[in-house]
Amino acid sequence: MHANDDDDRMTRWEQRTEVPLALASLLFLGAYAVHVLAPALPRPWHVLCLAFLIATWTAFAVDYAARWLLSGQGARFPRSHRMDALVLLLPLLRPLRVVHVYEAVQRRRERPGLDLYVRVMTYAGLSALLIGFAGSLAVYQQEHTAPGGTIRSFGDAVWWSCATLTTVGYGDVSPVTPVGRLVAAGLMGCGLALLGAVTGSFSSWLLRGFAREDGTRPPGDSPGAS
Amino acid sequence: MHANDDDDRMTRWEQRTEVPLALASLLFLGAYAVHVLAPALPRPWHVLCLAFLIATWTAFAVDYAARWLLSGQGARFPRSHRMDALVLLLPLLRPLRVVHVYEAVQRRRERPGLDLYVRVMTYAGLSALLIGFAGSLAVYQQEHTAPGGTIRSFGDAVWWSCATLTTVGYGDVSPVTPVGRLVAAGLMGCGLALLGAVTGSFSSWLLRGFAREDGTRPPGDSPGAS
Amino acid sequence: MHANDDDDRMTRWEQRTEVPLALASLLFLGAYAVHVLAPALPRPWHVLCLAFLIATWTAFAVDYAARWLLSGQGARFPRSHRMDALVLLLPLLRPLRVVHVYEAVQRRRERPGLDLYVRVMTYAGLSALLIGFAGSLAVYQQEHTAPGGTIRSFGDAVWWSCATLTTVGYGDVSPVTPVGRLVAAGLMGCGLALLGAVTGSFSSWLLRGFAREDGTRPPGDSPGAS
Amino acid sequence: MHANDDDDRMTRWEQRTEVPLALASLLFLGAYAVHVLAPALPRPWHVLCLAFLIATWTAFAVDYAARWLLSGQGARFPRSHRMDALVLLLPLLRPLRVVHVYEAVQRRRERPGLDLYVRVMTYAGLSALLIGFAGSLAVYQQEHTAPGGTIRSFGDAVWWSCATLTTVGYGDVSPVTPVGRLVAAGLMGCGLALLGAVTGSFSSWLLRGFAREDGTRPPGDSPGAS
Structure with missing residues (x-):
């Protein structure tokens, strides 16, 4: 990066x-x-x-x-x-750079040691929004005229994106064209990464919380234990 | 918070x-x-x-x-x-504050150093219950009269909430109205966060377990290794 | 425990x-x-x-x-x-104790410091097997005679359990009775926990790997850095 | 390994x-x-x-x-x-060894301390590709002639594999034969592991990031805090 x-x-x-x-x-x-x-x-x-x-x-x-x-x-x-x-x-992924810039600008304006959790969650959230929007557009373009397709309106495409990015996957609407499914596979991968980012943030936030709690114990009581 | x-x-x-x-x-x-x-x-x-x-x-x-x-x-x-x-x-999210109060009361009554895992899991569990209930209500209100909808009873709405919050997402019942889907998107996000909390708790619990195991080794044998 | x-x-x-x-x-x-x-x-x-x-x-x-x-x-x-x-x-959950006993016996027979990852994964795997089997039985009993149900054979019930415990959730077969859905909600929760256990194990395994790699660096180079 | x-x-x-x-x-x-x-x-x-x-x-x-x-x-x-x-x-899993060899060769050619994240992500990505391909083949062989099946072409099988490995699980196509479902259960397990690898990588990457940030603080300010 x-x-x-x-x-x-x-x-x-x-x-x-x-x-x-x-x-x-x-x-x-x-x-x-x-x-x-x-x-x-x-x-x-x-x-x-x-x-x-x-x-x-x-x-x-x-x-x-x-x-x-x-x-x-x-x-x-x-x-x-x-x-x-x-x-x-895949220039539709390019706007992710905006997230990078936004994040860099934020870092300059606010205190430099801005909490890494907030940065990661902001990054993950904005990326999910942009990827979801771009993916919805691409899938809608492919699917709304496909015979036998279920994604008929842009609203359907956005709804499908949400269900895919969060790995919920209802399947009430889903792409049927090869290109649509290729985009979908990409979105699924992004969903996996998003899940990883959210989970990883929580996990490390908890571990930091534990470390801080341990810090209140008298030193020498295994301070490096977490 | x-x-x-x-x-x-x-x-x-x-x-x-x-x-x-x-x-x-x-x-x-x-x-x-x-x-x-x-x-x-x-x-x-x-x-x-x-x-x-x-x-x-x-x-x-x-x-x-x-x-x-x-x-x-x-x-x-x-x-x-x-x-x-x-x-x-979104005042339906407001009851989450109850979780906060309940947790604070518990902390005062029991020993202050109550295990952070227990607190996080309690928090996540109660939040999931409240959000699931509020989301079921909102979706049921929107969907049970929608033409072509599949969520017909409040039981359906609760069942759908469970499948959404755990990111299982069967899709046998799912919202069809725009407002219902908006609520659903919110629930999906909560499901992602819930997954993150559960996973993060497990992950940090394991790491603490490792650290404790390492602590039984003679000191000097890389005590800060985890 | x-x-x-x-x-x-x-x-x-x-x-x-x-x-x-x-x-x-x-x-x-x-x-x-x-x-x-x-x-x-x-x-x-x-x-x-x-x-x-x-x-x-x-x-x-x-x-x-x-x-x-x-x-x-x-x-x-x-x-x-x-x-x-x-x-x-819920005595169907009782066999989980067998996992506990099996694990304790294993620990006595093999070296006591058996790798915590292996223990957690064994525990999670056996628990998933037992819970999945018990859940399949309970859901099959409720659903195979339900009007409009899709779980018709025990094979269907096992297939549905797998999809639920891994949070995949195809929804091609899913319970329709209130009791079946209650059992299903329990299984979803177990799936969430299973996911947490697998993810947490991986996460801590990686962190231990990093710590070991860092251990090869000269000491004093932030040994507690991970 | x-x-x-x-x-x-x-x-x-x-x-x-x-x-x-x-x-x-x-x-x-x-x-x-x-x-x-x-x-x-x-x-x-x-x-x-x-x-x-x-x-x-x-x-x-x-x-x-x-x-x-x-x-x-x-x-x-x-x-x-x-x-x-x-x-x-299950010799179809054998190509996973290729990933092992590829990774070992890479390690010899590049600097030995190649970032563990990159190695894990490469390993997970290549494994997912190979397992997904092998699983698609096996499921396609079982399903494309099954009565009442929905996986009719190899493209359907690949699409189904993607949705399964990422635990999205739309369920628009899904196996109906016992052998196909057995393969599917294996793929679901791999998906769970893949999710664990991605999440664990993110989690440890974040924790390392925190540790590095903490390292820039003056020493004595709880350097072992993460």
């Missing part, structure tokens, strides 16, 4: 492009949402949306190429930046 | 209003339950229930306003007390 | 009754299984099964009463032994 | 057979996949596949026997190598 700070130009590039690219990724998501959810818009609007989509995606590709060049890592770059390549191929 | 103790008047207010407000929130839940589950009651009873609902909600609003004033934090109060604002908007 | 060792007579009673009661609880489960799964048996066999059920349950009740008396705790005993009261009311 | 290093011949045997057996297990999976997914192939191909299956399985059996002999443990070997016996009986 964190860029290596060994290269000054790389760091400067990332600092300068971080906010514009985050905005671009939100624009990407917005343009995609308008394109998918408002089919009744006149044709020029859809052309505009597609132009936005292509422009922002090009910006992502340029950023990836620039960072590859600046890193000076050559062929090792794609290996050590797999997440970036994934985000380049 | 814990009020800042920096302000004496704030602390006094909270100590005095804690128990009455907890009782008021149970009254709120009870009045809502009677209103929803007993439609055959004569009309005056329903008017009484609604009066109770409005009166208790007003009490919550007054409490929120009083604490805002007493805190002396001005515009920062809503930001640092988001949970309170949420509970004010 | 562990009996207080403060009372010698209590400890002796528990040591002497542990194995017979564990066998009795397995007999209970076996007699219940025969009664439920073999309705075609001639009537005397069913009478015998019921006699077994009543006899073993009486033994459990006698054991509970004896331990209450021997504990010398008076009215505090039910509060501090809630699990025992639960097991007395 | 790790072989005991106490016996040189055993270690040498394992070092020499590790890679060939891993390849053999992939061949096994491949031959099984061809056999199941290409029923239209001419008969000689299927005979070849079966020959491959038998040959590789024989190799696994020979390896098991050789290691039993070389271990010099006699009757205790099956008890202490239960995983190996399981893999021998």
Whole structure:
């Protein structure tokens, strides 16, 4: 997640492009949402949306190429930046970077030692929201015209996303097209990770609580015991 | 969850209003339950229930306003007390405060160092019960007359709540109305948190067990190893 | 889980009754299984099964009463032994004690410091097996003659138990009767606990792995860091 | 997982057979996949596949026997190598060894102290992929001709595997045959373990993060607190 700070130009590039690219990724998501959810818009609007989509995606590709060049890592770059390549191929995941930026801004404004739990939960929550919205859009686009499909409205798609991300999985509505199911598999994986983040936060919060309780005991009574 | 103790008047207010407000929130839940589950009651009873609902909600609003004033934090109060604002908007979540009071009372009566696991599990269990009951009521109210719905009786709603809170999610009955699904999404989130609490408790219990086992080894044999 | 060792007579009673009661609880489960799964048996066999059920349950009740008396705790005993009261009311949970005995025997035979992970996983696995079997029996008995039910054979009931205990919850078969759903809610809770045990084991296993890795670093390099 | 290093011949045997057996297990999976997914192939191909299956399985059996002999443990070997016996009986699980080899190779090539999280996540991810593929094949073979079944194509089987391994469990498609449900129960267990691995990784990653944060505080401020 964190860029290596060994290269000054790389760091400067990332600092300068971080906010514009985050905005671009939100624009990407917005343009995609308008394109998918408002089919009744006149044709020029859809052309505009597609132009936005292509422009922002090009910006992502340029950023990836620039960072590859600046890193000076050559062929090792794609290996050590797999997440970036994934985000380049699936630009709907790109808005996750916004979470990163938001979190960094928050950290600067508030006290630097902001509780790690709050950060992780904020990160997980915002990521779940963005991934859920992007996943709903993608699944809705694939499914709402599929024969025999059960996801007929965008509301259905959002409802299905919630049930998937929390790993509840009612199955009252579920994708039937191959692409829809591929997106669904991705969402399931995100749900697993979300569950892991929530559980891990609770677990470590509890362990910290225990450690603090132990701290009230007289020292020497196995203070490193938890 | 814990009020800042920096302000004496704030602390006094909270100590005095804690128990009455907890009782008021149970009254709120009870009045809502009677209103929803007993439609055959004569009309005056329903008017009484609604009066109770409005009166208790007003009490919550007054409490929120009083604490805002007493805190002396001005515009920062809503930001640092988001949970309170949420509970004010969704008063069905308010009975969770009862869990807080019950837990505080228990702690005073029994030994203060009551095992944190027991406290967390009690908290999680009682919260799940209250949220499940409130969620069942809200979903039942929305769904039992919805065309094409599958939640027909309050028993169905409770059954659906159990399957949702444990993230099992059979989907044999599931909400179909937008409001019902919104409540369901909230319940799913609670289920995720419940899972996190249970898992985290187990995880930290195990780690404490390991630490205790390590403690029986001769010291110097990496006592801080867990 | 562990009996207080403060009372010698209590400890002796528990040591002497542990194995017979564990066998009795397995007999209970076996007699219940025969009664439920073999309705075609001639009537005397069913009478015998019921006699077994009543006899073993009486033994459990006698054991509970004896331990209450021997504990010398008076009215505090039910509060501090809630699990025992639960097991007395739901004797199908009683075989879980077998797991306890099995685990204790294993510990005596093998090295005492048997890995806690292995113990927890064995405990969780055997408990899941026993609870799943008992739950399948109870649900099958309730559901296989219910109008509109989907659990028609014991195989269906076992399949449903697996999906419930792992919180997968397909919902292709699911209970429809109130008692069946009550049992199901219990199984869901056990599934949640099972998930917690598995996750907690993994989590602590990983943390121990990290601690061991850190142990290879030079000491003084934050040895208590994990 | 790790072989005991106490016996040189055993270690040498394992070092020499590790890679060939891993390849053999992939061949096994491949031959099984061809056999199941290409029923239209001419008969000689299927005979070849079966020959491959038998040959590789024989190799696994020979390896098991050789290691039993070389271990010099006699009757205790099956008890202490239960995983190996399981893999021998269910050779579709054998490719999991490939994950082991891949991970070992990676460790040799890269820095030895490769982050344990990355290793666990890689291990869990690859295992989920292989188990999901093998499970999909087995379930597809059982179900696609079953009367009343819902898993009709291999795509359905893969979709069902994803929903099962992540414990989402939509239930829109689900196995109906006894063998298919047995495989499904195994997949559910793997899903539980996968969830445990993901959650445990997150949890320990967070705890390490906390420990590192605490490390930046002045020493003496409860450095062993996490």
